[in-house]
Amino acid sequence: MKSVLFLGRKKWAALALDILLKNNYNVIGTVGMQQFQGSEDECPTASYAKENNIPVYSHLDLYRLLDLEKRTFDGKKLDIVISYLFPLKVKKELLQAANTAAVNFHPAPLPDYQGLGGYNAAIMDERDYYGVTAHQMTESIDAGEILKVKTFNITDAETAWSLEQKSMEAMFELFTEIFSGDFEHCLKHSYKNDTASGRYINRKEFEAMxxxxxxxxxxxxxxxxxxxxxxxxxxxxxxxxxxxxxxxxxxxxxxxxxxxxxxxxxxxxx
Structure with missing residues (x-):
């Protein structure tokens, strides 16, 4: 049974966490923001984790409880790290601690749109399709080998809001496909992420757009x-x-x- 440290905080992340439990992954902990989007409410992932007796850690605990030499987190073996729309960059220490893989779910097709602003850029580029990606994490953002990309058609009436809604559904479907029996296959057949052929959008460029x-x-x-x-x-x-x-x-x-x-x-x- 693979042990998983899960990083995420929104509703869709809580649903993804449920998929892991249903497929017999040993979730050793969840990490997210304790308060949700500036409110006093607990984030959905933390609430779900507590209901299912999964330890909940703050992002401040993430590296304090990590033992890189033993490859453990809070004394527990660490096989897989999953970042599901986690808002903070994952540092190399955590990537190196994962015995099997560290996987990120990115709300855009890679390598086309790296960093921020995938929804926005796709609309500006008049794309007729979009996608979401599961990829291995490296020190460089959105640059690791690709496990799988899930694409879907979009229209010329999309807004950032409507495209985000479609992407969240597609990402959950992608997560379900990978962690309902396809993970080892996807990992074995991951392929190069040709970042030079795509576009990286940083915060400054995103705001300027x-x-x-x-x-x-x-x-x-x-x-x-x-x-x-x-x-x-x-x-x-x-x-x-x-x-x-x-x-x-x-x-x-x-x-x-x-x-x-x-x-x-x-x-x-x-």
Whole structure:
């Protein structure tokens, strides 16, 4: 039975953790942010772990409890490290401690989109398909050998929000495929991640992509609006005076109006 240290915090990560238990992996601990997205609520992964008697650690415990020489975490043998949308970079000490592999689930197709902003860049690039990736972790971000990429079709009406929803479903399907019996096969047949053929987007570039420039065409502006629409976060923006404002087009206004209408009708019924 392979022992797993699981790094993740959101709802989909909790569902992935459930897959591991159903397939008889020995989850020796989960690591995530104790509070969820700035609130006082416990993150979904931690809540699920506690319900199933899995130890919950904070990210501050991660390297303090690691024994690289013995390849153990908190005194327990460590075979597999899994990062499922974990927001922090995994350091080399943890990668080296894994006896079998350290695997990351990346919400974009590799090597096409590395780092941040895969959803946004794919919309700007007018892609007709997208994907999610499972890959081995190395010290370089999103550069390790690829276990598997799962692709799916997308439309020219996607927003960052809608593409994220589709990607989360695809990523869970990918995780289920790999850890319901396909893991050893995928690991054995992992292949080179040709990072030079793709694009790496860092935080600075990601933020710069949001700005609407004076010489942008209507087509580019409309794409930026869709590419960065993910409430409550700021989207494509313009500067007026000393302030920045998020742009909304008529299609998004129709969506917003529909949600307000649905909410109003629900309140009337109750």
């Amino acid at each position: 949001k700005y609407v420039e004076p010489d942008d065409t209507d087509e580019i502006i409309n794409k930026k609006i869709r590419a960065f629409w993910y409430p409550p976060y700021e989207g494509a923006k313009v500067q007026v005076g000393g302030s920045y404002y998020t742009l909304v087009d008529s299609a998004l206004l129709d969506q917003i109006a529909g949600r307000y209408k649905d909410e109003g009708e629900t309140k009337e019924l109750t």
